[in-house]
Amino acid sequence: MLKWELHSAQDFEKYRSQWDKLNETYYGSALLESRFVALLIRYFGNEKTKLAIARTDATTVVMTLLESNTLGTVLSTFQPAQAPLGLWLMSPALNQTQVIQSLMRAFSKSAVLLGITQQDPNFVSRPKSNSYLNTIDYISTARIQTKGLFSDYWSARGKNLRHNLKRQRNRLEREGIALRLEITCQPEAIAKALLDYGRLESAGWKNLSGTAISASNIQGAFYLELLTTYAKTGDAFIYRYFYNDRVVACDLCIVGNGIINWLKTTYDENETTSSPAALLRLDSFEQIFSNPHIHTIEFYGKVMDWHTKWTDEFRTLYHINVYRWTWLKKLHILQQHLYKKSDD
Numbered sequence: 001m002l003k004w005e006l007h008s009a010q011d012f013e014k015y016r017s018q019w020d021k022l023n024e025t026y027y028g029s030a031l032l033e034s035r036f037v038a039l040l041i042r043y044f045g046n047e048k049t050k051l052a053i054a055r056t057d058a059t060t061v062v063m064t065l066l067e068s069n070t071l072g073t074v075l076s077t078f079q080p081a082q083a084p085l086g087l088w089l090m091s092p093a094l095n096q097t098q099v100i101q102s103l104m105r106a107f108s109k110s111a112v113l114l115g116i117t118q119q120d121p122n123f124v125s126r127p128k129s130n131s132y133l134n135t136i137d138y139i140s141t142a143r144i145q146t147k148g149l150f151s152d153y154w155s156a157r158g159k160n161l162r163h164n165l166k167r168q169r170n171r172l173e174r175e176g177i178a179l180r181l182e183i184t185c186q187p188e189a190i191a192k193a194l195l196d197y198g199r200l201e202s203a204g205w206k207n208l209s210g211t212a213i214s215a216s217n218i219q220g221a222f223y224l225e226l227l228t229t230y231a232k233t234g235d236a237f238i239y240r241y242f243y244n245d246r247v248v249a250c251d252l253c254i255v256g257n258g259i260i261n262w263l264k265t266t267y268d269e270n271e272t273t274s275s276p277a278a279l280l281r282l283d284s285f286e287q288i289f290s291n292p293h294i295h296t297i298e299f300y301g302k303v304m305d306w307h308t309k310w311t312d313e314f315r316t317l318y319h320i321n322v323y324r325w326t327w328l329k330k331l332h333i334l335q336q337h338l339y340k341k342s343d344d
Contacts, residue, residue, distance in 0.1 A: 008047070009051050022091075026091060030261055061093075066107065068107075082223075090124065113332070131329070133320065139301070139303070141303060150289035154282075161310075171273075178242075181280065181283040194220070197213060197250040250265070259296045261300060
């Protein structure tokens with residue numbers, strides 16, 4: 001029997017050690033550490049964001065952050081755009097359907113649907129659908145396992161990729177352009193490197209969509225504090241690529257449990273005769289392959305065409321929906337089908 005507790009997300013600080021113990025025991029992801037989650041709550045949470053904790057006897061076995069719609073009829077895991085994974089930690093010994101149904105009952109008598117978003121099958125096996133539960137594909141994502149030599153990895157890439165980057169590098173060097181990768185991991189240097197990232201991103205299409213990082217917006221403040229916090233333990237890296245003294249590409253990463261997670265990437269969109277982002281990947285991946293403490297590069301974004309040139313490893317992240325009644329599940333699936341059909 002699970003005993004649930006519901007708290008304001010503002011009380012998360014009191015339960016950080018329990019959160020980290022669950023993550024370390026079953027997930028081991030830097031993206032689910034309490035220091036990441038605490039910042040998500042502070043920057044993007046609100047008074048409706050709730051912390052739910054389930055225990056069996058004195059043992060904490062489930063922790064999650066939840067938000068609800070205005071009427072309280074639909075609940076879902078708290079999912080800011082800055083969180084690549086759903087904020088859901090659960091002992092794998094438990095039954096997903098039973099856990100989510102009991103949570104829905106404990107949270108609100110008016111709740112009829114509870115969604116657990118952006119789950120990684122590497123951490124939580126995708127449950128089978130039943131009369132109350134349904135799973136939905138979210139996105140395909142890519143990773144690279146960095147075992148072995150970089151030279152072996154690179155020789156296994158497509159001929160076109162290898163030839164194009166070699167040709168670009170040779171041409172740039174003939175033009176007198178010095179290529180340089182710079183890795184920033186010191187806490188005191190994060191702010192300056194992040195400014196370079198923001199300048200690049202703000203000059204591109206993300207500025208038009210309002211999603212660019214800058215020193216003056218909440219995105220910039222969040223990533224500055226996040227990367228500085230992780231840098232204090234040696235777990236944050238900003239990769240910058242230079243043409244002479246000009247930054248032309250930049251990636252933001254955090255590390256945990258041997259996995260380096262690519263959070264954000266940007267490049268100079270005015271460079272049309274070369275690919276600064278690809279040249280950065282080439283040099284940064286070679287450096288990562290030589291690091292004995294890292295075994296995996298995780299991208300946690302929708303698979304793009306360029307991913308398919310750099311790796312053959314893909315998997316599908318998914319959402320879980322649990323319904324209070326079986327007829328509601330059938331109705332919801334029908335609505336989704338009709339909506340998708342109208343889009344097509």
